[in-house]
Amino acid sequence: MLYPALIVLLAAAALCFALGQFVATRMLGLGAALATLVAAGLSGMVGESAPERTILELYQLSLHLTPQLAEGERMIALGLLGAGGAALLALAGALAPAVRGFGSLFAWALLTLAAALLSLGAPPLSLAQPLAWALLALAGYGALRASGATKTQETPPLGLAAGLLASALLAGGLLASSTLVEADTLPLGLFTLLGFGAALLLAGGPPLAIVRSEVAQAPAALGALIYGVAAPTAALAWLLRSVALLPELPATWATALGLIGSLGVLACGAAALATHQLRVLLSWVSAGHVAAVVATLGLSGTEALLAGPGLLLSMLLAVIVAAVAVARFEQTTGSDSYTTGTGGGHPFTGALWALGALALLGLPPFWGFWPRLWLVQSGSLEQPWILAPMLAGLVLTSLALLAPLGRLWATNQPHESGPSWAEAGAALLVAVPLVVLGMRPSLAWDYWLQYGSAAPSDLPLDAGLYANVLLASATLFSISFALLRAQPERKLNLDPDEQAVALSPAALGTALYPLARLGDLEPLLRRLWEGITRASELLRFVMGLFEQRYYLLGVLGALITIMLLMAQ
Incomplete structure (x- = not known):
């Protein structure tokens, strides 16, 4: 049920605006997280059938809303609101109990999620899509401004400008192609180019990742909510549904999509390796996921049709796990750079980062393994040349995610406190579905993937392969657990005048920085x-x-x- 979910989010946002000066901000944040989870439950429910509500008609287009989400979109809505609720929970737990006056932060965050849910529930050819994108850009900028992230910003708000420009491009493309739209089918032409550019701009995918520059100043959980959850959901979900309405893509279009996606993964991996800021690193990794979803659009195999939505859901959940680790590290050190300062390490922080890294890389037993496998299988049959840059980008991303692990997992700081209930709850809320779906991919097929517009008749899963994946998962878990439990035989005592040094792959990142320019057109x-x-x-x-x-x-x-x- 779409309308009740939107009502819950909007009512909670109104309460956060009204009570921001009278109620502790942590309590408002917990209420916002609870309201988001309630909205997630409502969005997955099936209510009584009702006709579409038309608000405005213009030429052959209309601004209309559907009362219920389609079967293939409910899991994405659950991922959107579940990940958003976890981010709000982590954000609330990071605040002091007596702090007041920041209720607008959670109100704008709720409006951002509501705009993304509105875009997910509206038909792809409805004028409600550009409206939802504009609201998402405005609400996201409002949340950043309420958090103080833009207080010292001297440049124009790129995220806001990019979101509004994407909304204008999509609206212009819809209006320009209104006479060509027949029976919910789209021709290849101006609308396709404008829509693809608008979606890429809103999602912050390469080569338009410049819009993610504001992540460097935003809190980790808030930046992940806006640029890792809400904006990619609205843009990529619309793009996946719109491609299904197009005729069969010509070879040139498919090649262009594969080129943009594969080179984007490579560029994002190089950019992630070149930075020492964990928030920026996480932003580049999520941008690489956007590029991988774009690569699936140029493939027509049955596995590729499942890989796109699967990668999107994996990104929504995995990015929050890593963001909680970044927020905890930043809270204890005052900076998100893992090469400066001392302290900040804790087994819980390192475990969260390791879980997030494994999920983002798509290793078993997490859900991201299956859509990446389907992408490789389909790509090897149709466009084998995209595998080389994508695998190279995955290797660079692995190295970038592995480099901070030693600092985040350091156990020589006995004064570091254990995990808070908010951090543990937020991590469990998104980590458990990743593991459950990864161990039982048939659940995703039964309740989600089989309802896609062009889904195959059966889940492309071999019984022998599934058994091998389970064995690999158990082996990987055993090796990781043994390494974590192992104690080094030799311990070095630093001189009182020395400081611990955290090494990073700076030389390789600097050498590969020209590749990073493929993902960001700012230079x-x-x-x-x-x-x-x-x-x-x-x-x-x-x-x-x-x-x-x-x-x-x-x-x-x-x-x-x-x-x-x-x-x-």
Whole structure:
């Protein structure tokens, strides 16, 4: 039921706005997390059938809403609101019990989730889509502003500008193609290009990952909620549903999508390796997931049709697990850089980061393994050339996620406190579904994947492969547990004048930084701006020749030339 879920989110946001100055912010945050989980339960329920509600009609398009989510979208809605509730729970637990005045932070976060849910529930060709995207951009910027992340920002809000631009592009594409839309089918043309660019811009996928630059100042849980959960859900879910309405893609379109996706994964892996900030690193890893989903759009195999939604759900849940670890590390050290300062390590923090890294990489026993396997299987049959850059990007991402683990898992700080109930609850809320679906992928098929628009008749899962995956999961878990329990035989005592040094793969990240530019057009745009500035200066100089005395000198020269010609 879509309407009750939206009502719960909007009512909770209104209460957070109204009670922000009177009730402790932690209590409001816990209430917001509870309201989000209630909305998640309501979104997965099936109510009485009701007709679509049309609010506005324009040409052959209309702004209409559906009262219920489709069967293939309910699991995405559960992932959206479940991950959002976990992020709000972690954000509330990080606040002091007596702090007040930040109720608007949770109110804007709830509105962001409501806008993403509205986009998920609206038909792909409805004018409600650009409206929901604009609301998401405004609410996301409001949440960042309420958290104080934009307090020292001197540049324009890129996230807000990109979201509004994406909304305008989508609305323009819908209106321009309104006469060509027949029976919920779309032609290849202007709308396809505008819609794809708008979705990529809203999701912050490469090569338009510049919109994620505000993550560096935002709290880890809030940044993950906006740029790792809400925006990718609205953009990628719309993109996956819209591609199903298109005719069969020509070879050039499929090749272009595969090229953008595979090179995007490679670029995001290189960019993640080049940064020491955990929030920025996590943002690049989630952008790599967006690129992987884009790569599935260029494939037509049955496995690829399941890989796209599967990767989206895996990203929504896994990014919150890692974000909780980043928030805990930052709370104890005051910085999210794992190469500076001392302390901040704890077995719980390291375990959370390790779980998030394994889930983001798609290793068993987590759910992300199956959609990545389906992507590789389909890609090896249709576009084998995309596997090399994608696997290379996955290796770089693995190294980037492995580098901070030693610092986050350090156990030589006995003064570090154990996990709080909010951190543990938020981590369990998103980690348990990842493990359950990874161990039993048939559950995802029975309740979700089989209801897709072009789903195959059976789940592409071999019994022997499933047994091997379970064995690999048990082996990986046993090795990890043994390494964690092992105590080093030799312990080095630092000199009192020395400080512990955290090494990072900085040299490799710096060497591969040109690859990272494929995912972020900011350097290219900066050079274009410098070129335009120089051209304008040259044009101003040329025009200056015809001003004031230079203009009179030119007129005098022309008169002398005319007189000489007449004298001849």
